[in-house]
Amino acid sequence: MKERRFETEAVHVGYDSKDHLGSLSTPIYQTSTFTFDSAEQGERRFAGEEEGYIYSRLGNPTVTALQERIARLENGEAGLAFATGMAAVSATLIKLTKANEHILCSQGLYGCTFGLLSILDEKYNIKSDYISMETEDQIREHILPETSVIYVETPINPTMKVIDLEMVARVAKEYEIPVVVDNTFSSPYLQRPIDLGCDIVIHSATKYIGGHGDVVAGLVVGKEDFISDMAMTTQKDIGGQMSPFDAWLLLRGIKTLSLRMERHSQTAETIVDA
Ligand SMILES: Cc1ncc(COP(=O)(O)O)c(C=O)c1O
Numbered sequence: 001m002k003e004r005r006f007e008t009e010a011v012h013v014g015y016d017s018k019d020h021l022g023s024l025s026t027p028i029y030q031t032s033t034f035t036f037d038s039a040e041q042g043e044r045r046f047a048g049e050e051e052g053y054i055y056s057r058l059g060n061p062t063v064t065a066l067q068e069r070i071a072r073l074e075n076g077e078a079g080l081a082f083a084t085g086m087a088a089v090s091a092t093l094i095k096l097t098k099a100n101e102h103i104l105c106s107q108g109l110y111g112c113t114f115g116l117l118s119i120l121d122e123k124y125n126i127k128s129d130y131i132s133m134e135t136e137d138q139i140r141e142h143i144l145p146e147t148s149v150i151y152v153e154t155p156i157n158p159t160m161k162v163i164d165l166e167m168v169a170r171v172a173k174e175y176e177i178p179v180v181v182d183n184t185f186s187s188p189y190l191q192r193p194i195d196l197g198c199d200i201v202i203h204s205a206t207k208y209i210g211g212h213g214d215v216v217a218g219l220v221v222g223k224e225d226f227i228s229d230m231a232m233t234t235q236k237d238i239g240g241q242m243s244p245f246d247a248w249l250l251l252r253g254i255k256t257l258s259l260r261m262e263r264h265s266q267t268a269e270t271i272v273d274a
Contacts, residue, residue: 006073006189007258014068015251028248029061058236062244066219066251070209073188073254074201076221080231081247085184085204086112087240088218092180092202093117093149095226095234099124101148104139106163107132108156110182110204133163139171147175152198153182160185169197184208189261200226211253211260215246 004012015026034053036042044050053059063081071079082088093116097103103117107130120126131142133152150172154163165181172179180200181193187208193201203209205217218240220227235241 009072010069010257011255013072014065026062026065026248026251028244029056030244031060032056056244057239057241059231060241060244060247062251063242063247066242066247066254069251069254070188070203070205070219071221073257074183074194074221075188075192076194076201077224078227079219079221080227080235081205081242081250082218082220082235083240083242083246084216085202085206085218086116088202088204088220089113089182090116091230091234091238091240092200092220093120093151094238095230096149096178096180097124097126098148099126100146101126102144102146103128103149103151104142104144104147104177105130105150106152106154106156108159108161109151109153110157110184113151113153113182133168136167136171139168140174143171143175143177147177150177150179151182152179153184154191155185157185165191165193165196165198173197187257187261189258190265194221199223205250208257208261208264209254210250211256212249215249215253217242217246217250 017023020027033055036045041050045052045054053061067079067081071077082091097120103126105128117128121128129142131138133139150168152163152165152168154165155161169179178200179198180202181198182202183191183193184204184207200220200222203219205219206215209219210217
């Protein structure tokens with residue numbers, strides 16, 4: 001297949017109007033439950049022997065379209081959508097850590113991520129260290145035998161400090177530790193952490209992905225195995241799924257991501273030059 005531009009993918013990936021009575025806009029599948037042709041079919045779906053929707057906490061077509069789109073834009077294998085950015089962060093960190101392990105973080109994180117890390121410490125003795133991540137040696141010095149995740153926010157909210165993701169990923173690979181990047185403030189239009197060697201990308205889609213100030217949402221992108229495992233564990237059992245209407249708002253917002261990020265960048269340059 002011919003390679004398509006970011007702008008084109010942002011409009012089309014994950015949706016084919018031919019499968020939806022020609023509807024140009026992705027339909028909002030506002031349903032909790034899906035019906036089956038027979039009890040046997042229901043049994044096969046619950047057993048995972050047949051593909052198909054069952055219940056919207058386990059999957060919903062409007063949400064699936066968004067998951068496929070963000071995965072392509074981030075150049076990852078699969079995506080998973082959450083009701084909030086913090087639901088995305090917490091499901092990911094709970095999936096990747098066990099009691100008594102350690103998370104190495106960038107210094108300066110969104111306040112509620114810091115709050116979540118404090119809860120993980122208090123309840124499960126999962127300790128975190130916060131470092132500037134300016135050199136390879138500094139990162140190596142802070143990796144412990146029990147470090148199970150390197151968690152980086154760049155640019156950091158609210159300091160806007162930037163971290164060299166390629167460098168962090170290079171060191172993490174030596175120790176086989178996954179690198180999770182909160183890419184909220186760049187969006188995939190300006191930065192693709194997976195292309196830089198990182199493993200998992202998180203968004204508070206509330207910000208640039210949504211772009212209209214009308215939805216609170218979160219997204220995670222990573223390898224197919226990791227995402228499907230998370231969908232059937234820390235998402236299925238803890239909850240925090242995205243609603244079909246929120247997915248629709250994001251599918252609409254994401255279409256103009258490239259235009260908005262260009263304008264944001266121009267405006268930022270004007271302010272810096274003033
Ligand atoms: C960088 C970053 N990550 C995560 C979050 C949490 O996202 P949400 O507010 O969508 O739960 C925010 C929210 O401001 C954020 O700025």
